[in-house]
Amino acid sequence: MSLEPVSQRTQPVFLRNVRFGFGGRVIQDEMTFTIEDGEFVAVLGPNGAGKTTLLKLLLGLIRCEAGEVMVFGRKPRRGNSGIGYAPQFRTLDANFAVRARDLVGFGLDGHRFGPGFPSRKRRKLIDEVLEEVHATEYAEASVGELSGGERQRLSLAQVLIANPGLVLLDEPLTNLDIAGAQEIITLVSRLCASRKVAVMLVTHDINPLLPHVDRVLYLANGRCAIGPPQTVITRETLSVLYNHPVEVVEAMGKKFVLGVET
Amino acid sequence: MLRELFSSDIMVHAFTGGAIVAVVAGAVGYFVVLRAQAFAAEAFTDIGFAGATGAALLGVASFAGMIVFSLLAAAGLGIIGNRARGRDVEIGMVLSFALGLGVLFLSIYSRTSASHAMSGINILFGSILTISSNDILLALGSCATALAALALLHRPLLFASVDPAGAEARGVPVRAISAAFLAIVALTTAGCVLLVGVLLAASLLIAPAAAAVNLTNRPGQAIALSMATAVGVTWCGLVLTFTGTIRHLPAGFYISALAALVYGASLVLRKRLRRVRVFEYPHGDRETG
Numbered sequence: 035m036s037l038e039p040v041s042q043r044t045q046p047v048f049l050r051n052v053r054f055g056f057g058g059r060v061i062q063d064e065m066t067f068t069i070e071d072g073e074f075v076a077v078l079g080p081n082g083a084g085k086t087t088l089l090k091l092l093l094g095l096i097r098c099e100a101g102e103v104m105v106f107g108r109k110p111r112r113g114n115s116g117i118g119y120a121p122q123f124r125t126l127d128a129n130f131a132v133r134a135r136d137l138v139g140f141g142l143d144g145h146r147f148g149p150g151f152p153s154r155k156r157r158k159l160i161d162e163v164l165e166e167v168h169a170t171e172y173a174e175a176s177v178g179e180l181s182g183g184e185r186q187r188l189s190l191a192q193v194l195i196a197n198p199g200l201v202l203l204d205e206p207l208t209n210l211d212i213a214g215a216q217e218i219i220t221l222v223s224r225l226c227a228s229r230k231v232a233v234m235l236v237t238h239d240i241n242p243l244l245p246h247v248d249r250v251l252y253l254a255n256g257r258c259a260i261g262p263p264q265t266v267i268t269r270e271t272l273s274v275l276y277n278h279p280v281e282v283v284e285a286m287g288k289k290f291v292l293g294v295e296t
Numbered sequence: 297m298l299r300e301l302f303s304s305d306i307m308v309h310a311f312t313g314g315a316i317v318a319v320v321a322g323a324v325g326y327f328v329v330l331r332a333q334a335f336a337a338e339a340f341t342d343i344g345f346a347g348a349t350g351a352a353l354l355g356v357a358s359f360a361g362m363i364v365f366s367l368l369a370a371a372g373l374g375i376i377g378n379r380a381r382g383r384d385v386e387i388g389m390v391l392s393f394a395l396g397l398g399v400l401f402l403s404i405y406s407r408t409s410a411s412h413a414m415s416g417i418n419i420l421f422g423s424i425l426t427i428s429s430n431d432i433l434l435a436l437g438s439c440a441t442a443l444a445a446l447a448l449l450h451r452p453l454l455f456a457s458v459d460p461a462g463a464e465a466r467g468v469p470v471r472a473i474s475a476a477f478l479a480i481v482a483l484t485t486a487g488c489v490l491l492v493g494v495l496l497a498a499s500l501l502i503a504p505a506a507a508a509v510n511l512t513n514r515p516g517q518a519i520a521l522s523m524a525t526a527v528g529v530t531w532c533g534l535v536l537t538f539t540g541t542i543r544h545l546p547a548g549f550y551i552s553a554l555a556a557l558v559y560g561a562s563l564v565l566r567k568r569l570r571r572v573r574v575f576e577y578p579h580g581d582r583e584t585g
Contacts (some may be wrong), residue, residue: 146452
């Protein structure tokens with residue numbers, strides 16, 4: 035559990051002794067960690083451990099019950115354009131009525147009121163971010179024609195076009211096959227480095243992420259542990275976290291946590 | 297023959313009134329179709345019927361009654377919640393109750409005189425031929441308001457209609473937008489009643505937009521196409537009403553029949569368009585998953 039003393043707290047994420055819950059139940063207590071610019075952090079833990087709720091806390095959609103939360107040195111607030119958030123359950127309606135580029139454009143000005151006319155500048159911005167996520171070839175295709183991996187890239191592009199400093203991705207790898215998941219991970223990791231954007235990626239399976247993430251935030255049993263994968267995903271750390279003997283087995287370069295539901 | 301047609305006030309009124317309503321119905325209809333709210337829109341027309349007959353009974357302008365009733369209903373649906381999608385049971389209940397109220401008001405009202413009975417029929421099936429300049433001003437007012445509100449809201453509305461979770465994440469007030477849109481639908485259906493009556497309002501609100509969505513995946517293009525189709529269908533319907541061999545068939549019939557025809561044609565065209573698009577697609581290096 036790494037915890038550096040902090041002086042200015044202008045990091046993308048700063049939490050100290052935070053307690054939050056959902057529906058009257060405390061999910062996490064004494065949560066303390068920071069995330070630096072350009073850091074790629076995987077958020078792991080069993081169902082109900084508070085992974086999505088943590089993201090909602092950072093987005094200002096819920097409040098903490100105790101402690102201090104800072105996002106870029108300010109209290110979390112709704113509609114914070116410094117954060118890009120790709121929610122987990124995304125049902126796209128009227129799939130054939132919009133193109134890939136329309137979906138990405140929503141991230142730029144979809145929240146703005148007023149008439150708003152298309153401009154060359156807007157088009158250029160959309161083209162650039164489509165290029166960045168390798169989605170140029172299907173820019174004009176209807177969203178309904180695209181595969182899960184292709185849509186996930188658009189989701190990423192929609193978030194990136196607003197130039198956030200912190201990106202929260204809630205389970206972007208579900209429903210993707212191994213190759214598809216690998217492509218998204220490589221893309222995110224590259225964007226993390228090139229844009230100096232901090233990324234928190236919620237996932238159930240750490241293995242495809244192991245070579246790419248800087249740190250792992252593991253939530254379980256009302257507590258959390260954060261650090262590089264080789265120090266967090268160990269028998270010692272996880273047994274303390276779960277308060278229950280846990281075994282971590284390594285095979286074929288992958289880690290498997292045994293003895294608990296992950 | 298067309299010049300002869302436009303020499304009469306009745307025709308000029310019918311064509312201008314029709315165009316005003318059709319333009320707005322085409323634009324609003326696009327979002328109704330995207331949000332799969334055709335049934336809710338249908339319910340609004342029946343609520344408008346109850347409002348119109350109720351107003352007639354009280355001796356108030358039926359148009360005012362429609363607007364009040366349907367705005368109340370929009371507020372109610374907004375409170376019930378999220379976008380009224382998949383709320384068939386609630387909508388069905390409200391719809392049939394509103395229709396029942398309308399029938400009650402109409403039967404009381406039409407007992408008093410034969411002309412009253414006729415005005416009830418006009419509310420149901422439209423009265424494009426008896427449209428007055430006053431009616432046109434009313435329709436223009438409600439339609440212009442609806443169109444202005446739509447222009448103001450169209451970006452968050454489109455975002456929230458296609459990608460509600462994404463919109464919510466970006467800070468779009470999804471529920472408020474949803475309620476505001478229902479109010480826009482209420483104003484629009486009130487306008488449609490002048491032209492084709494409550495029972496056929498759906499033909500202008502839904503068919504042109506649904507046809508446009510079948511033909512293009514560009515939102516701007518689809519809205520323009522939907523508006524143009526709605527105006528085209530309305531004007532063609534009016535021309536047929538006045539020049540058809542069997543004269544004086546109701547405009548509502550021609551307009552709804554043409555609307556259905558256009559939609560049917562769009563279905564056939566869509567199959568072709570999509571087939572072409574899929575074949576053009578470079579399948580080789582696409583990942584699936």
